[in-house]
Amino acid sequence: xxxxxxxxxxxxxxxxxxxxxxxxxxxxxxxxxxxxxxxxxxxxxxxxxxxxxxxxxxxxxxxxxxxxxxxxxxxxxxxxxxxxxxxxxxxxxxxxxxxxxxxxxxxxxxxxxxxx
Amino acid sequence: xxxxxxxxxxxxxxxxxxxxxxxxxxxxxxxxxxxxxxxxxxxxxxxxxxxxxxxxxxxxxxxxxxxxxxxxxxxxxxxxxxxxxxxxxxxxxxxxxxxxxxxxxxxxxxxxxxxx
Numbered sequence: 401x402x403x404x405x406x407x408x409x410x411x412x413x414x415x416x417x418x419x420x421x422x423x424x425x426x427x428x429x430x431x432x433x434x435x436x437x438x439x440x441x442x443x444x445x446x447x448x449x450x451x452x453x454x455x456x457x458x459x460x461x462x463x464x465x466x467x468x469x470x471x472x473x474x475x476x477x478x479x480x481x482x483x484x485x486x487x488x489x490x491x492x493x494x495x496x497x498x499x500x501x502x503x504x505x506x507x508x509x510x511x512x513x514x515x516x
Numbered sequence: 517x518x519x520x521x522x523x524x525x526x527x528x529x530x531x532x533x534x535x536x537x538x539x540x541x542x543x544x545x546x547x548x549x550x551x552x553x554x555x556x557x558x559x560x561x562x563x564x565x566x567x568x569x570x571x572x573x574x575x576x577x578x579x580x581x582x583x584x585x586x587x588x589x590x591x592x593x594x595x596x597x598x599x600x601x602x603x604x605x606x607x608x609x610x611x612x613x614x615x616x617x618x619x620x621x622x623x624x625x626x627x628x629x630x631x632x
Binding site: 404408436438441442443444445446489503504505506507508509 | 520522550552557558559560561562565609611620621622623624625626
């Protein structure tokens with residue numbers, strides 16, 4: 401079945417460091433891909449998304465490119481801030497119909513801790 | 517953005533008792549709500565999809581008689597864990613999608629259940 405694998409955390413970085421969180425997926429057809437972020441004490445929030453191959457999602461300095469050839473959707477940010485400390489979830493939606501926002505299959509989440 | 521609130525945020529109960537978790541959409545009408553379960557260091561797993569005014573659709577392997585879901589209004593869905601056992605201890609998260617279909621899911625903060 402469809403699945404998402406993301407790198408285990410925690411990831412600990414100094415402020416202004418470069419961030420990469422790897423995410424790979426297994427799916428039939430053409431899934432939509434997402435990154436969600438969960439700040440302490442809050443619900444998951446959509447960070448960015450991509451609905452087709454080679455699309456690049458971006459938001460708040462984060463970006464991820466939908467790579468069908470490598471079945472990957474790695475999250476990157478050039479310079480992290482302390483405020484980026486959170487848990488990041490990679491997810492896919494198996495359905496392309498209606499933009500693919502029905503069921504979501506999540507990775508295990510990666511905790512990021514950024515120190516001053 | 518839209519707000520989804522869960523209550524309680526954490527609950528401890530004795531084995532054999534039932535526990536109800538509420539999920540409310542505070543500033544929009546949610547025609548569809550999703551319930552997820554998350555084990556430590558694991559992915560969020562979709563348990564069921566509930567549509568307002570109709571029976572919930574459960575994922576394979578989820579006991580519908582144990583996890584009762586009610587979506588009686590456009591702003592409230594409840595998950596009742598019946599005859600709880602220690603293995604039901606987990607983090608339960610709800611998400612909601614509005615009737616206007618913005619293509620985005622909004623998540624609650626999650627509810628941690630501990631069964632003694």
